[in-house]
Amino acid sequence: MSANTILPIDRQTIVELSKSRREPEWMTNLRAEALELAGSLELPKLEKTRIDRWNLRSFGTYKAEAALTSLEELPESAKALLQDEGQGQPENLLVQKNSSVVYHSASDELAKQGVIFTSLEDALVNHADLVKSYFMNVISKDENQLTALHTALWSGGVFLYVPKNVQVNVPIQALFLTDDAEATFSPHILIVAEQHSSVTYVDNFASVGELNNLVQNGIVEIIVKAGATVNFASVHNLNASVVDLSYRRAIVENDANVHWVIGEMNYGNVLSDTTSVLKGNGSNSDAKIICVGTGEQKLNVTTRAIHFGKASTSGMITRAVMRDESTAIINGITKIEKGATGANGEQTEKVLMLSPKARGDANPILLIDEDDVKAGHAASVGQVNPDQIHYLMSRGITKEEAQRLVIYGFLAPVVSEIPMEKVKSQLQSFVERKLGQ
Template structure:
């Protein structure tokens, strides 16, 4: 039996929401286009995971405006734990529900012409720069039902714009805290790095409610010629959050993107990470770690499409499944015709720590060009009993031995992450899930 996923909100509410935020006409039209598409669009079809009985619909999306706070001390403790309060110079935006309640940005950003602001402000103050990229080349509302819903109900997110030849030295961090029960969160992040620029962006997703919510996340990254983008994320949404998260990038000539993704949600999750290497000499490196527990179901699809010559694409994913958790790891490397001298490599590994845990790793190579190199590796298995016996014979309890095995299994990925703050936060998240 399938669950009703069609949108429950009418045109009048969408228009009223847009008008209350004083959005430009082009954004209101985008919302209405998305609303219209929900009548005919279909759910996405992630490989080997059936989601027709997942509930992706909540009627509450207008969550009002929260009060702006002046200091970190006024934020919830769970949010404060994600902030490095010892660092004086930082670029940080905190969003509670759908309101950017805290902002601490260095003066240097504005002097360099960098835009780092919440999506609502970007729509009204920087619409000329946001419009070409919000649902731009990377994501189209007509692609599936959840994209269409997202386009009509987008109610949070950030916009980052780095001008040509600008190097952003201090990382940009956003914390998204979801706190209202039975709500629909439609968060959209847009990162634009112009020619020969560089930026590091880190986002954290957390929940401060144990009630059911729906989280629909989209991130679009555009790395122009010679640009370098490091994108880190640590997702720690609760077991009552049904999550659909899509992060995509278009990478031009000699540009590079490094993805560092910690997928630590406790609820059912569909995650897609796609990179198009559209320029010659473009580069993508994707590293993902995940821990599943309880009865949660997760599907992680990572795709790199090589269009440019001499393009490099690397995928590395490690996951640990505990109790009765299930995970599907899909990896796709596609080398298009004409992408000569390209190189695509991927590795997926899943460790199962109980008889009821399930894991499935599916590496796929699609090669339409002769003069290329490509390879893949995959493994799914349980802990070596001898390894556990050795640890326990040294006086270590089974629980502690399991903890050490998990950290050891994920360490090869965690240690390679290019963003130190993501690495530290991820270690904390891993420890929280193995206790």
């Protein structure tokens, strides 16, 4: 299989685009190498999901967008996604529209602390050596065809660097918006938290209009150095004409923490893979995932923790609600490597089906290569309990309201523990919208 059969682009075009964007030579070469790899690598093999049957050809081409002069130029639906923290307009915000970043704001306080928050494209120009140290080192370009294509085609994106001992007390935000099916939409998010630093990053993915099977092929790489903490929240709400492919991975060093909150509120097919590599002793990861499937959606959602460090801990909670003829494959994987003594990994996956035609599959997997560890899992797949509905209706509650209460009770173990109030309210709003409530 050649790259030309996959993409409407060739090596020369990739090289010319890279040079026109003033990218360093190493990035130009990396893009070209990745494009060649994409022609020979296979698609990822997903549990019980034939991704090769999805429409994965419409990656678009790079199209520069005009910068926004004001956030008021955004669609109302997009503006509603931004967290203002009671200050009117967000201070630390990056907006990407289709292929390019169109708005960027960073507070003076961030600059004083030495925090770098900018587009990845600008970081390649102004902080090239720093980016080179980390870019595509957490996720490799040659893992599969999708990671190779991303490496070749990524654009826009975020670079967030937090120096040693710096505590960022306000959320860093990004909005990724697509409304052009012919434009590449493959942001790359790179977050580096140096020793004993902390930061909260929140993003939203949104779409406007019909996009003719556009593919969002995004990657998140997070490096959490010793004693640091990264809180990462991402809510995806792309329409049915967008296929959403998202790989997220963090490397967590000694006594460091990564906390994931992921809301898969899309209407099209979804591949979601969120992984914590617990490299350091005493490292910790926590993942809370919510999915809602509607129509004929196909979701393959994997949450993974790989323990290398001694006394490392991981927790994973996933809740999926499926209606209509949607299908969800929910995978939880805890891998404890030899030598990770004292590790503790816990996971729970639950799927609630609201329709007899909906399908759900929860796959808890424990892979243990060390004796002195703790690990546990729980999984369930089922429909709404009619006894619960009947009980609530007997107390004068309508059937629709009773179903709503049961659904929110099912999601509560995840939603109630989300520390970011704006993210929590967004997820609740999207759940109501997707379930027609």
